[in-house]
Amino acid sequence: MKIDCHSHINGRFFKWGVELKNLVEAADKLRIDKLCCSIPFVEGMPTPSEFKTCNDEMVRAMKEYPGKILGYCFVNPGYQQESLEEVEKRVLEEGMIGVKLYNQYKCSDPIVFPIVKKTVELKVPILQHAGHLTDPAEASRQPNISDARDISYLASLFPEAVIIEAHLGGGGDWEWALKILRNTRNVYVDTSGSVIDCGMIEKAVKLLGAERLLFGTDLSMEEGVGKILDAEISEHDRSLIFGENMRQILEARFR
Numbered sequence: 001m002k003i004d005c006h007s008h009i010n011g012r013f014f015k016w017g018v019e020l021k022n023l024v025e026a027a028d029k030l031r032i033d034k035l036c037c038s039i040p041f042v043e044g045m046p047t048p049s050e051f052k053t054c055n056d057e058m059v060r061a062m063k064e065y066p067g068k069i070l071g072y073c074f075v076n077p078g079y080q081q082e083s084l085e086e087v088e089k090r091v092l093e094e095g096m097i098g099v100k101l102y103n104q105y106k107c108s109d110p111i112v113f114p115i116v117k118k119t120v121e122l123k124v125p126i127l128q129h130a131g132h133l134t135d136p137a138e139a140s141r142q143p144n145i146s147d148a149r150d151i152s153y154l155a156s157l158f159p160e161a162v163i164i165e166a167h168l169g170g171g172g173d174w175e176w177a178l179k180i181l182r183n184t185r186n187v188y189v190d191t192s193g194s195v196i197d198c199g200m201i202e203k204a205v206k207l208l209g210a211e212r213l214l215f216g217t218d219l220s221m222e223e224g225v226g227k228i229l230d231a232e233i234s235e236h237d238r239s240l241i242f243g244e245n246m247r248q249i250l251e252a253r254f255r
Helices: 020-029 048-064 080-092 110-122 136-141 148-157 174-181 200-208 221-230 235-254
Strands: 003-008 034-038 069-074 098-101 126-128 163-165 187-190
Touching: 003 235, 020 034, 034 048, 048 069, 048 080, 069 080, 080 110, 098 110, 110 126, 110 148, 148 163, 148 174, 148 187, 174 187, 174 200, 200 221, 221 235
Parallel strands: 003 034, 034 069, 069 098, 098 126, 126 163, 163 187
Antiparallel strands: none
């Protein structure tokens, strides 16, 4: 089984994804069984009305392709009460599988902590947008982007939380991130992104272990599948990365 832990569809406030039908068609061609998707608000500070709209659109996609499209609940931690209510509603009543946090705040900011506590209570993961950006222009566009250091700090405060650092292959200096997260056992790293550097997956397996890697595409779909197929790793490790690890995360809330 292949479970893409990091994908997106278009929404009113998110135009960087693809149309739902096209995403599912591409996934079927690549034999991706499930797509864990979000519709984030990538620029500015979304209001409760705006992030609820994103989640309404995500729920509609889940209903259109039940079992194929799995949704993360996107919130802005700056609206604490509204975000907590939104996460609880979407997970418990509408079947969302986790929380998506973007670049509104660094995840090491205490304003994020109540959301993390809620995910621990609900036994669902957080997919945290992240990157150790080395290009000054790109870094200036995302002054509050979290990196592995922020995520490691958050994980140390909440050892029961399940945190996924997004797009190893699209978050700047991936080798730095791996070294920072090496001993942070409750952090998983997703392999998504357009970067296909030779040896990236092999080094990630060496430093973190295959048990902490999750297959993702972030819409770089052929690259996302190809980098796992091409990696010089065991078939056991490949199966863990492609789906088994994410399956266990998704099923943890029902144990």
